Each structure stands twice: as structure tokens, then as C-alpha cells.
Amino acid sequence: MATENLTGFKNMLAGAAIARGDRVKLTAANTVQTAGLGEAAIGIAQDAIASGGYGTIALFAGRTFKMRAAGAIAAAALVYGRASGEVDDLSTSAGNAIGWANEAATAQGDFIEIIPRQSESA
Numbered sequence: 583m584a585t586e587n588l589t590g591f592k593n594m595l596a597g598a599a600i601a602r603g604d605r606v607k608l609t610a611a612n613t614v615q616t617a618g619l620g621e622a623a624i625g626i627a628q629d630a631i632a633s634g635g636y637g638t639i640a641l642f643a644g645r646t647f648k649m650r651a652a653g654a655i656a657a658a659a660l661v662y663g664r665a666s667g668e669v670d671d672l673s674t675s676a677g678n679a680i681g682w683a684n685e686a687a688t689a690q691g692d693f694i695e696i697i698p699r700q701s702e703s704a
Contacts, residue, residue, distance in 0.1 A: 584685065584693040590644040596631040603627065606639055608682045608697060611657035614639060624682065624697050643681070643698035651687030651694055659683050661696060669696065 597615045600606060605623035606614035617623035624641060631637030652668035655661060659671035660679050668690070669680055681698040 584648040584695050585646070586648045586695065587641070587646040590641050591628070592625075592639050592641055592646070593636050594639050596633055596635055596637060599633045600627045600631040600637065602630045608658045608684065611685045613658075622699070641697065643700040645698075646684065647681075647696045647698065648693045649680075649696045651683075651690060651692045653687070653690050655683045655687040655694065657683055657686040660699070669694075 595613045597609050597613045600614065600616050604627045605617040606625055606627055607617040607621050608624050609615050614624070624643075625639040628638040628640055649661075650668045652664045652666060652670040655669070655671045659682065661669040661671050661681060661683050662673060662679055664670050671683065679699050681696045684695040684697050687694045
């Protein structure tokens with residue numbers, strides 16, 4: 583079930599050890615790792631997080647959104663706007679990338695949480 587975060591801070595799972603202050607990228611549903619050179623980040627770790635542990639991420643965009651999927655979408659996929667108002671993970675969709683799916687969609691009409699694409703490199 584899709585959630586929406588209005589606080590700007592999100593408790594997320596570390597896929598690998600993360601140092602306090604590291605830029606992080608989304609790698610799977612609600613899972614982050616340190617973002618490397620040239621990789622778009624979704625936020626900053628507020629404290630050190632052990633691999634497999636949970637920690638607070640300050641989101642660059644300041645919140646997340648619930649959006650309607652145009653079809654099946656994999657978690658952590660970059661999503662694009664569709665003419666229907668829905669989002670899709672196909673880069674052939676008209677429009678710019680909106681953000682990352684923080685959870686998977688299995689069918690058209692599913693509501694999923696989107697982390698908006700707003701980072702230091704966007």
C-alpha cells in the first residue's frame with residue numbers, strides 16, 4: 583500500500599554500511615546505499631547506518647508522493663510522466679523523469695510512493 587511522507591525525513595534500510603553525511607541512492611524498495619560519483623542521490627544519511635540496519639535519510643525533495651502507475655513498475659526504477667497523468671518506468675514515455683518508485687506496482691492503476699527527482703545533480 584502506498585504511503586506519502588510529508589516530513590522530509592524517511593526511515594530507510596541500508597543495503598550496505600553508510601557513513602553519517604553520505605549522499606544516498608535508492609537501490610530497492612525503501613533501501614539505500616551510498617551514492618557514488620555521477621550517481622543521482624535522493625538524500626543524506628543523518629547518522630551512520632550499519633548494513634541491514636535502518637536509519638534516517640533527509641530527502642533532498644523534502645517529501646514523497648503517492649502516484650498512479652500506468653503499468654507494472656519495479657521498485658527503485660526511475661519513473662516518467664505519461665499523457666494519462668500516470669507514471670511509468672519506460673523512458674520512451676513523453677516527458678521528463680519525475681523520480682524513483684519506492685515500491686513496486688503490479689498493474690495499471692496501482693498507487694505507489696514516488697521519491698521526487700530533486701538532487702544536487704538534477
